[in-house]
Amino acid sequence: MFDKLLVANRGEIAIRIMAACEELDIGTVAIYSDADRESEHVAYADEAYRVGPPQASESYLDQERIIEVSKEAQADAIHPGYGFLAENAEFAEQVEATDGIKWIGPSSDAMQQLGSKTSARETMQAADVPIVPGTTTSVDNPDEVVSIAEEYGYPITIKAAGGGGGRGMQIVQDEYEIEDALETAKREGEAYFDDAEVYVEKYLSDPKHIEVQILADESGNVLHLGERDCSLQRRHQKVIEEAPSPTLSQSLRKKIGNAAKRGMHKAGYTNAGTVEFLVEDGKFYFMEVNTRIQVEHTVTEEITGIDIVKWQIRIAAGETLPYDQSDITFNGHAIQYRVNAEDPASEFAPTPGKLETYRPPSTIGVRIDHAVFEGQEVSGDYDSMIGKLIVESSSRTECINRSKRALRHFDIDGIQTTLPFHQYILNDNTFRDGAHTTKYVDQLLKEDSFKKAIENRSDASVVKPESDEPSMETVSVEVDGELFDVQVEGLSSNNTRASQSTSENPIANKADEGGIQADMEGTVISVDVEEGEHIDQGETVCVLEAMKMENEITANHGGIVSEINVSEGDSVNMGEQLVQMR
Template structure:
């Protein structure tokens, strides 16, 4: 077994890997960027090393520096977690070629084959696994995409070869949308995965998203650990995952599990991975392989009792899987709720801020994977995840009832989160019945329901709700009974001299202005969040209409179109592609 493992990641997944290492008696090494000096994964590790400034490209994606740190620390293995370099075959190959360091994951050759979606489709076809109709070679130009649209019929999906989690995927409904969608998919593929190659496939109308967890060792053993249902998605991003799926019967479950095993065996795959399928009208189609541990691996662990991360380490160390396929049994039901710093009432826009209150739930059936605490800052440099709430029950109904209790007792103040959305879903007939598909949230959920959920269950007050306003929480007793009350705009402070007048210490009238806050120029369109400018769509002197996209802003790994709030002529454009901006910074000025 390894003596010291460097975890090339951050946040909750880094802590999850470190916990498995700790149980195996392995020392751990954390890496961190300037933005993560006080990160939870840094505190958990046995030792930690700075790898660069906040931008991921200068830190968590710096392959050379990470390997240098591993050698400096004396690590004999590197675990990539998920995201960042986890599915980067080049990085895996560099680790494999470094003396004395083992890559905890599939071989770089298998990663390269299955990480390129067109090659993966070919492998699956060879293994007699059904695939969605589409190309097995990358597409290069818009005219080729239009021809495929005519062949398959719209809608079609343009997907980045190295993509995953919905990033680098654009849905095209007509010829007119092809050019913009192709450019955006290629741009996201390059930005997130360093590969602007894309392919095209038929977009199924209302599928279920079913994925199968696999483990394979270096001795020819391949096991699947059952399936997860990840159909509840928003803009192709999973938000609630559960195991097992509520819609598979025993025969279809066995067919999909066997197909997953055949596919990874055909690819000569080892370690942990996930084979993803789309299921519609009783038929299933291969979609992609994720050559890493996944965010939602937790629900599989809960219903099988198998520690997947622990087995990743043991397989990488050369051990043989210690169980047969028939030994894998599914007991009970588990669901994972991604607790993200996002505002569901504002199209799930990222909401960086401070965890002024952070009291997660506990008690029976509740697991929490996180790396934060009260007072921590949730910045905009990386993804928006705060943590993952995993709930288990005897069956799905029990699991959902228990989930209501857990989410009700999950207290977060200081920023918006997805908790109100999750609570809404647990009262949603379509989700509770298990009839939801990947299209449900984007096409059928009423936005007014989200507004009401945030109003009912969202934070009492956040910085973005009211500039300059404040609220104070107090506990008071009346006739021996405790009441929690909120005093809006703070408590009036009586100075020691006894006066209760409304002047501040400098003699000015308090509450009248925002003090040092900057005021944007008249006609300015400002950034609503911290992020990076991916593209600027307008130029000085250009006439634009209300609602027109002026730039694309990346925040917390999400592309956000910034639109003009009014018509006018572009007077100036103070930002350019690649610039970092803060909330309130001017993006363009209209006249």
């Protein structure tokens, strides 16, 4: 077994991995950016090292720096978690080539083969796993896409070959949309996955999203741990996941599980992974493989009793799975609710800011995976998820009722979150019947009644009074890139770890009359207007990336663009003037 493991990630997944390490008697090493200096995953680890500034490209995505820190800390394993470098085959290969350090995950060869959606589709076809009709090779220009669309019919989907989580995916309804959609898919693929290659699929109109959890050891044993239903999505990204699926027949469940095993065995896969399918009209189609631990691994753990993260580490250390497929049993039902810093009443727009109140629920059947604390600034630099609420019970009906109780006692103030959405959906008949598909949330967003219901459930922010009573506080001090905790006497009680954060969310520039402001912090991905151009109300002025989502900033009135104040790549604050109009 390993002596010390570095977690090349942040937030709740970093703590989840460290908890598994503690139980395996493995030391833990955290890495952090300047934005995360006071974060919970840093405090949780045995050791912590700075890797760079807030921008992920200069910290959590800095491959050379992370390997350098691993050597400095004398770690003998690296676990990538999910996101960031977790599915980067190049980084896995670098770790594999580094003496004395083991990669916790599949081999870089398997990641390369299955990480590309085109080669993954080829592999699954060879294993007799049905795939969504479309190409198994990349496309380069609009004319190719037009030809494919004529073959399969509209709508079609242009997807980044290295994509996932809905990023790098563009739905095309007719020929006139192809050129822009192709450009956007390539751009997102390059930005998020360092791979501009795209392919084309037939767009399924109303599918369920079903995925199968896989564990495979280095002795050739491949097991599936059942399926999860991840159909409740916004912007093609999951919001609620559950296990098992409430709608699969036993026959279809068996076919999908066996297909997932067959495909991963064909790929020579080891460690944990997930095979994702779309299910429509009683048929299932392979969509993609996630060559890492999933955000929603928790619900599978709850119904199987198997610690997937521990087995990732054990398999990487050379251990053999002690189970046969017949040993895997499924008990009860589990649902996971992603608690995101987003406003569901505003189409899930990102809402970074300060957690004035943070009191999660507890007691029977409730699990909280999180890495935040009351008073913390939720940064706009990273993913919007601040925690996960997982509820388990003996049946789906009881699990939903228990979830209502847990959500009622989940108290967050200071920022808008997805909690009101979760409370709404648990009373929704379509969800309760399990009839929701991947399109359902998008349909809800178009309904005024949904927006009003969500707004009524949203809590007002609460600002707590400050106290000047002296206290003994723990303060983090960085020395030569490594973090240490020291105690300081005499700080006021409001000067806790939360108040030491230097992250702010100011209204930087109050816009002049006629200006168009940023309604969130973010990075300018594109500027879509030119000076002197006449634009109408509702037209896109620019696109901002915030919390790993692209957000269109549109004109709230028509006019002529008289001045453009930002350029591609600029960082902007909420309230900052982007464009002046007359």
